[in-house]
Amino acid sequence: MIANDLDIALIADGLYPIVSVKGELDHLGIDRFERIAQQAADLDLGVVILSLVDAAYFDSLTVHAIMAYRARLEANRQRLVVAVRERGTPRRILDIVGVTTRVPTYPTLEAAIAAAPELTLRKELGTKSQTT
Amino acid sequence: MTITLPRLFSGSATEPQRRLSLSVIALLLVSFVVATPVAGISLVQIPGFTPAYSSLLVVADLLTAALLLLQVRASGSVSISVLGAGYLLTGCLVVAQMLNFPGVFGPLGLMGGGAPAASWLGVFWHGLFPLFVTAYFIVAKLVPDRPGAEVRYARSIALLPWSVFAVAALLIDLALHSESLLPNALSWTDYSRFVTSGVGPLLFVMNLLAMVTFVRRNNRANMIEMWLGVAVLASLLDTSLSLIAQGRFSFGWYLARIDGVLASSAVLVALAYEYGRLQRVERNVREQAAIQERETERLRFLSAAGRILGEFLELESMIACLARHTTKLLCDRCVVAVCERGADRCALGVADFDADVERDREATLRRCSPAEAFAQLEATRAIETGAVQVWEDPSGDHHMVAPIERKGEIVGVIACARAPRREAFSSAEVALAEELAARTAAAIVNAGCYQRERHLADALQRAMLPAVLPQLAGVVFDALHVPAGTDADIGGDWYDAFELPGGRVVFSIGDVAGRGLPAAIVMGKVRQAVRAFALTDADPRAIVANLDRMQRLDGALLVSAIVGVVDPSARLLTYVNAGHPGPILAEGDELELLELPRTLPLGLIDGETLNARTIALRPGQVLVFYTDGLIEMRKDIEAGEARLCEVVRNVVSSTSLHPSAAIGAAMFDTAPGDDVAILTIGVPLSPRTTLDVQLPATADSARSLRRAVRRVAREAGIGPERLFALEVAVGEAVANVMEHAYGASTGNIRLRAFGTSTEVSVEIIDFGRWRAPRSEGRGHGLNLIKQLCPSAEIVSDGRSTRVRLLEPIPA
Numbered sequence: 001m002i003a004n005d006l007d008i009a010l011i012a013d014g015l016y017p018i019v020s021v022k023g024e025l026d027h028l029g030i031d032r033f034e035r036i037a038q039q040a041a042d043l044d045l046g047v048v049i050l051s052l053v054d055a056a057y058f059d060s061l062t063v064h065a066i067m068a069y070r071a072r073l074e075a076n077r078q079r080l081v082v083a084v085r086e087r088g089t090p091r092r093i094l095d096i097v098g099v100t101t102r103v104p105t106y107p108t109l110e111a112a113i114a115a116a117p118e119l120t121l122r123k124e125l126g127t128k129s130q131t132t
Numbered sequence: 133m134t135i136t137l138p139r140l141f142s143g144s145a146t147e148p149q150r151r152l153s154l155s156v157i158a159l160l161l162v163s164f165v166v167a168t169p170v171a172g173i174s175l176v177q178i179p180g181f182t183p184a185y186s187s188l189l190v191v192a193d194l195l196t197a198a199l200l201l202l203q204v205r206a207s208g209s210v211s212i213s214v215l216g217a218g219y220l221l222t223g224c225l226v227v228a229q230m231l232n233f234p235g236v237f238g239p240l241g242l243m244g245g246g247a248p249a250a251s252w253l254g255v256f257w258h259g260l261f262p263l264f265v266t267a268y269f270i271v272a273k274l275v276p277d278r279p280g281a282e283v284r285y286a287r288s289i290a291l292l293p294w295s296v297f298a299v300a301a302l303l304i305d306l307a308l309h310s311e312s313l314l315p316n317a318l319s320w321t322d323y324s325r326f327v328t329s330g331v332g333p334l335l336f337v338m339n340l341l342a343m344v345t346f347v348r349r350n351n352r353a354n355m356i357e358m359w360l361g362v363a364v365l366a367s368l369l370d371t372s373l374s375l376i377a378q379g380r381f382s383f384g385w386y387l388a389r390i391d392g393v394l395a396s397s398a399v400l401v402a403l404a405y406e407y408g409r410l411q412r413v414e415r416n417v418r419e420q421a422a423i424q425e426r427e428t429e430r431l432r433f434l435s436a437a438g439r440i441l442g443e444f445l446e447l448e449s450m451i452a453c454l455a456r457h458t459t460k461l462l463c464d465r466c467v468v469a470v471c472e473r474g475a476d477r478c479a480l481g482v483a484d485f486d487a488d489v490e491r492d493r494e495a496t497l498r499r500c501s502p503a504e505a506f507a508q509l510e511a512t513r514a515i516e517t518g519a520v521q522v523w524e525d526p527s528g529d530h531h532m533v534a535p536i537e538r539k540g541e542i543v544g545v546i547a548c549a550r551a552p553r554r555e556a557f558s559s560a561e562v563a564l565a566e567e568l569a570a571r572t573a574a575a576i577v578n579a580g581c582y583q584r585e586r587h588l589a590d591a592l593q594r595a596m597l598p599a600v601l602p603q604l605a606g607v608v609f610d611a612l613h614v615p616a617g618t619d620a621d622i623g624g625d626w627y628d629a630f631e632l633p634g635g636r637v638v639f640s641i642g643d644v645a646g647r648g649l650p651a652a653i654v655m656g657k658v659r660q661a662v663r664a665f666a667l668t669d670a671d672p673r674a675i676v677a678n679l680d681r682m683q684r685l686d687g688a689l690l691v692s693a694i695v696g697v698v699d700p701s702a703r704l705l706t707y708v709n710a711g712h713p714g715p716i717l718a719e720g721d722e723l724e725l726l727e728l729p730r731t732l733p734l735g736l737i738d739g740e741t742l743n744a745r746t747i748a749l750r751p752g753q754v755l756v757f758y759t760d761g762l763i764e765m766r767k768d769i770e771a772g773e774a775r776l777c778e779v780v781r782n783v784v785s786s787t788s789l790h791p792s793a794a795i796g797a798a799m800f801d802t803a804p805g806d807d808v809a810i811l812t813i814g815v816p817l818s819p820r821t822t823l824d825v826q827l828p829a830t831a832d833s834a835r836s837l838r839r840a841v842r843r844v845a846r847e848a849g850i851g852p853e854r855l856f857a858l859e860v861a862v863g864e865a866v867a868n869v870m871e872h873a874y875g876a877s878t879g880n881i882r883l884r885a886f887g888t889s890t891e892v893s894v895e896i897i898d899f900g901r902w903r904a905p906r907s908e909g910r911g912h913g914l915n916l917i918k919q920l921c922p923s924a925e926i927v928s929d930g931r932s933t934r935v936r937l938l939e940p941i942p943a
Contacts, residue, residue, distance in 0.1 A: 027831035
């Protein structure tokens, strides 16, 4: 069951920081999201994983914030990776606004964590990242 | 394209040609005058002279004959056929003469004719050549060349050489038997008999005659005829010198033979020159034809493009058709992208010979922002420079991008590409692309004007229609108005429904005959009159009677209408039909056409008794009112009615209480030719969950409103996925109100939601003034609403803006 209240957590006990969004991310929660996301960026570990798997609501403002966050990360040679369920409206929203064509997107948090090492810009692998 | 090339013997000789031929003539005459006194001096006999001389004559005569007869095959010219026959006959006789000439192939020659035969054969061809030339000039005057003669005379032309050979054979035979058949007029050694027998003078006269005919023709002579004149003169001098010469191998005799060679070869030289000239002319003509062909293609392309640009007034249709047209004629794939300032997406026309590639490319481009789309089309440089760019990519594909410039601003591009196997874009094609882009820019302006007019007309018409229909718990109103698609004229169709203070609802639907502003004014007047009359007496009969009196006072246009009253608490509906198509009462699969009662249209009732019909509405029933544009679309009213019944049965049986849009969509294959109005009144099967709240437009309210809709939708039975989509659509609509309608100022948002077991409808209403987005990079909200909730529509009446969302609940 997905909770409606917003819970944004920064999980930094693995190789890469994870920004986990649970509940409704709307006008009222966007500042919090940006603050915590910036903390993840400040860790400067090459990749930040954003989990929307448990998001009960997000809208175009959230998408705008995600895209702006991605731009800031890439300016600092970091990559953003998004975990969102493969089927359903959240994924469809990301498709409609074009996030999935620009940001590597994985159906589970585990898949996003597994893919992260291959996506770091600093490795300069020169290969295209695989999106699902 | 048909190319007409000049022929031989066509056109007069040019002045240089004339001067050259006259110089040769003068030289001949001078040589003759100089040689005459010494013509009789005997010279040494040169053994190889006669074979060499005869060979030259044979080659020259037969080549000339061949060239002339080939020309005859092409042109069918009778005069040239005469001349060709003359040369052929001369050549044959010279061959025979050489074969009989004593000492060339033997004492008596190969044919055994010896000196007599050789002498007579010489006389024959010396006489026949001027005779044929004379005939040529006469025939050329009497029988001018005509187009198609080569076909008409084909058989004669084919037989001509054989006829000449036959005559030559006869003459050769005559010469071989000259001793028995011809007078003893010639002597091999005594040239005086050639003069005294009259044969020599006769030849002289025949040559002189040919010369006279040439001189008479001289002013109109073409280049070859000029040289034919030289040949005739040379032949005349040949004969004259033979007459003067005392015998063979004298100075005069040798000079005469040289003149003879000139007589044979003059036309050949002229023909060779003329063939060379014609080749040059042909090359020039073909080059001109190729240029003309390219120009014709260019004009054809632009003409078709002009038709497309003029025919379509809707931008996307226009540029889609233009891309297809360009792909057909100029390249293998084409994208026409047009982006107005501030738009978040380009209008696109995409065409590719490969349909799958076309679909994928279009889908990709449609997801792109204008900058991304132009980057994908590699149009950045063309946009920066304002000039057509042509290049070849590493894979060998040829590209051309033409910027579309309007009033100094680049508003789009035409991007073309060709596969590597095809040639690169030429400078002419670059110019063509520039012209096409300029014409497209002009058409975009026209399309913009049309769109503005159209939107103005639509806005005016919508302003005359109710912005919102009554929202009641027990009765559901739904309506659709579709303006005619053919032009920007306003129509006279309307629908209306409004709530009276006591809770009853008055509704009307009608059609004013005609189109344009007069019809719209009458429509607005009648609709407002219904409202005014209903406030004093809500009986439909009284309203219609008053409308009829009003129309009789000043109504010039015919108006048909249905006016009714609904009592939601009693679920009773009463209406009067004044000359309008009767409604359809639908309940599940069952339909009833309520044709009666019906009276005359407004303005014609004039005291007639008005019969009203009252219907006790049951849950699940839907009453469909419509204007005749809906059933006249197929020009066959009965077929239209049958189709409408079928559509209503299908739509209503799917249990929707908002069937208008579905009915309209099923009835219209294309934009209707006349306005269409549909008004439906239905009773839900189950009680409805309703919500009607008004809150300040703040972020806190946005969340509250969204959650309130979630509650209504959940209670109505919408599943989690669709709930998320509906909630996002509501959230985006509310966010849009806060940002665009009110901005920094304050205002309220009203939210109305209705849920039944079949659907949830939501209305987000604001009362602000809409403005452009303030922040860059946003603008996804409306797109999300439309993608997540396809039924979404936005209606503005100038005072308020409503976003309507309808979410059906699957059975």
